[in-house]
Amino acid sequence: MSGRSRSAAGGTGSPNAANVQAAQVPDIIAAATPSPGARRTVTGLLLRFISCGLIALSFGAIWRVTLAPAVVGPGSALAGIFFLLLGFILGGVLWYLRDARRRRNHPELVSDERLVFSFIVFAVMPLAVLLLVGLVWLVALLIGAT
Numbered sequence: 001m002s003g004r005s006r007s008a009a010g011g012t013g014s015p016n017a018a019n020v021q022a023a024q025v026p027d028i029i030a031a032a033t034p035s036p037g038a039r040r041t042v043t044g045l046l047l048r049f050i051s052c053g054l055i056a057l058s059f060g061a062i063w064r065v066t067l068a069p070a071v072v073g074p075g076s077a078l079a080g081i082f083f084l085l086l087g088f089i090l091g092g093v094l095w096y097l098r099d100a101r102r103r104r105n106h107p108e109l110v111s112d113e114r115l116v117f118s119f120i121v122f123a124v125m126p127l128a129v130l131l132l133v134g135l136v137w138l139v140a141l142l143i144g145a146t
Contacts, residue, residue, distance in 0.1 A: 052091030052122055059087030078137045085130040092122025 063083035069076050096119045103110040 048095050048122060052088045055091040056084045056087035060084040074137070074141065078134065081133055082130065085126050088126040089123055092126060095122055
């Protein structure tokens with residue numbers, strides 16, 4: 001019978017030790033579980049990526065259906081990339097404006113870090129990628145032209 005109490009208590013042999021370990025488990029789980037604010041932040045970030053991606057794909061599809069030529073060449077490929085990134089930039093700016101409005105009305109809901117992160121990741125970085133792709137395209141065009 002003492003063998004069962006040892007295995008139930010994790011090898012300590014006393015029933016009180018089993019109760020102490022059982023009482024600590026919820027504290028461990030509670031400490032490992034992210035706070036509701038942290039879960040909301042992760043969900044909001046995922047929602048931003050998905051919505052900006054959907055807007056970008058929509059802009060790309062609109063370009064392909066309306067403005068794209070039958071045969072996509074280097075110039076029209078740059079236009080397609082431009083429309084995709086423009087959609088992502090537009091989504092980022094809209095999310096930033098939403099955060100800025102919420103910050104103005106309820107400053108405790110939106111932190112400075114979230115506001116800056118949102119603007120940099122969803123508006124400035126896609127713009128930087130767009131400029132870099134345009135520069136590479138221009139250099140490739142100049143090299144190919146000579």
